[in-house]
Amino acid sequence: xxxxxxxxxxxxxxxxxxxxxxxxxxxxxxxxxxxxxxxxxxxxxxxxxxxxxxxxxxxxxxxxxxxxxxxxxxxxxxxxxxxxxxxxxxxxxxxxxxxxxxxxxxxxxxxxxxxxxxxxxxxxxxxxxxxxxxxxxxxxxxxxxxxxxxxxxxxxxxxxxxxxxxxxxxxxxxxxxxxxxxxxxxxxxxxxxxxxxxxxxxxxxxxxxxxxxxxxxxxxxxxxxxxxxxxxxxxxxxxxxxxxxxxxxxxxxxxxxxxxxxxxxxxxxxxxxxxxxxxxxxxxxxxxxxxxxxxxxxxxxxxxxxxxxxxxxxxxxxxxxxxxxxxxxxxxxxxxxxxxxxxxxxxxxxxxxxxxxxxxxxxxxxxxxxxxxxxxxxxxxxxxxxxxxxxxxxxxxxxxxxxxx
Numbered sequence: 402x403x404x405x406x407x408x409x410x411x412x413x414x415x416x417x418x419x420x421x422x423x424x425x426x427x428x429x430x431x432x433x434x435x436x437x438x439x440x441x442x443x444x445x446x447x448x449x450x451x452x453x454x455x456x457x458x459x460x461x462x463x464x465x466x467x468x469x470x471x472x473x474x475x476x477x478x479x480x481x482x483x484x485x486x487x488x489x490x491x492x493x494x495x496x497x498x499x500x501x502x503x504x505x506x507x508x509x510x511x512x513x514x515x516x517x518x519x520x521x522x523x524x525x526x527x528x529x530x531x532x533x534x535x536x537x538x539x540x541x542x543x544x545x546x547x548x549x550x551x552x553x554x555x556x557x558x559x560x561x562x563x564x565x566x567x568x569x570x571x572x573x574x575x576x577x578x579x580x581x582x583x584x585x586x587x588x589x590x591x592x593x594x595x596x597x598x599x600x601x602x603x604x605x606x607x608x609x610x611x612x613x614x615x616x617x618x619x620x621x622x623x624x625x626x627x628x629x630x631x632x633x634x635x636x637x638x639x640x641x642x643x644x645x646x647x648x649x650x651x652x653x654x655x656x657x658x659x660x661x662x663x664x665x666x667x668x669x670x671x672x673x674x675x676x677x678x679x680x681x682x683x684x685x686x687x688x689x690x691x692x693x694x695x696x697x698x699x700x701x702x703x704x705x706x707x708x709x710x711x712x713x714x715x716x717x718x719x720x721x722x723x724x725x726x727x728x729x730x731x732x733x734x735x736x737x738x739x740x741x742x743x744x745x746x747x748x749x750x751x752x753x754x755x756x757x758x759x760x761x762x763x764x765x766x767x768x769x770x771x772x773x774x775x776x777x778x779x780x781x782x783x784x785x786x787x788x789x790x791x792x793x794x795x796x797x798x799x800x801x802x803x804x805x806x
Contacts, residue, residue, distance in 0.1 A: 445471040452478065454509050461547055462514055463487040464505055476510040488514065488545050496576045497552065499523045512547035526579045526605040536562040536605060550577040562605060566590045579606040594620035608645035615639050622662065632663040649676030664692035679730030689721040711792055717745045733759030749773040762789045
């Protein structure tokens with residue numbers, strides 16, 4: 402009896418393995434027949450026309466093509482030379498329109514539409530006011546999964562919206578949440594900046610995006626530095642958030658932030674850059690390295706400097722430490738706060754605050770000012786002012802402590 406049971410079990414296992422193998426073979430064969438080209442015997446052919454697909458009574462896709470056909474599976478449609486196509490959501494609103502492609506395949510049973518070859522289309526999103534806004538896309542492949550409310554664009558994808566252009570190899574679109582996701586490499590190009598990185602989520606309706614991995618960016622110069630105003634600014638961080646405004650945008654950077662321009666580097670924990678109000682704020686363990694301070698002067702003025710101490714100071718490298726830097730481009734004002742430490746080869750300055758006024762071209766060192774010059778003379782004051790244009794400087798409530806030994 403045990404021998405019979407064992408033999409029966411072996412036979413049963415053999416039959417099950419055969420069924421599984423045969424089923425996989427049939428599935429593979431079916432998939433081969435259901436490729437975008439279509440390999441089976443044609444049952445219906447339609448020329449220069451369009452067809453519509455429904456989910457119950459709701460329209461969910463529409464295709465216009467030069468050639469449409471059905472094969473043995475009457476729930477699978479093929480189209481070639483597609484000149485127009487639309488995909489609808491459950492509210493029968495267009496979420497994808499003006500689809501153009503070499504080939505399209507629709508499986509109405511599982512509600513999946515796939516397209517291939519020189520894809521172009523318009524994607525519709527809703528903004529905060531519930532108004533329809535449009536993005537333009539091109540790709541090599543497109544797939545829409547009706548049940549998942551997900552659109553996948555693959556191969557040399559270009560996504561254009563407002564003044565942003567995004568390039569990636571693959572983009573996933575959540576059509577219900579108005580979100581796009583990119584996990585692999587991407588490049589964003591805007592009017593005045595470019596960013597390369599990974600792991601992007603873009604809330605299209607709100608026109609804001611986040612980058613959650615280390616990235617590299619480049620933008621046009623924003624600087625008081627007259628000498629290097631044409632140099633690009635480069636920036637990196639481990640996190641970025643972009644928020645579009647009516648007249649400009651805001652960038653939030655945090656975690657190992659670095660901002661670099663020829664001869665200068667700023668390091669901190671967070672940066673907020675607001676183009677609408679023309680402000681820049683860097684905070685947290687602030688460090689600034691500069692090859693020289695000469696950029697605070699026009700080239701002609703630097704050339705004709707008479708004050709030797711000032712000339713020596715602006716030509717030396719400088720290292721600045723503090724807690725916060727705030728720049729207001731409209732007021733032409735820069736403010737440094739939080740235990741300021743400024744070190745050069747021939748001088749060392751500490752104070753509570755530094756202010757630069759671009760209108761008067763004056764630098765003010767404020768509160769608990771201590772200036773150690775050449776390790777010989779020490780000046781303590783409540784305020785020390787440098788007038789760059791007049792080549793003058795003076796102290797308020799100051800006291801020189803004489804030579805330092």
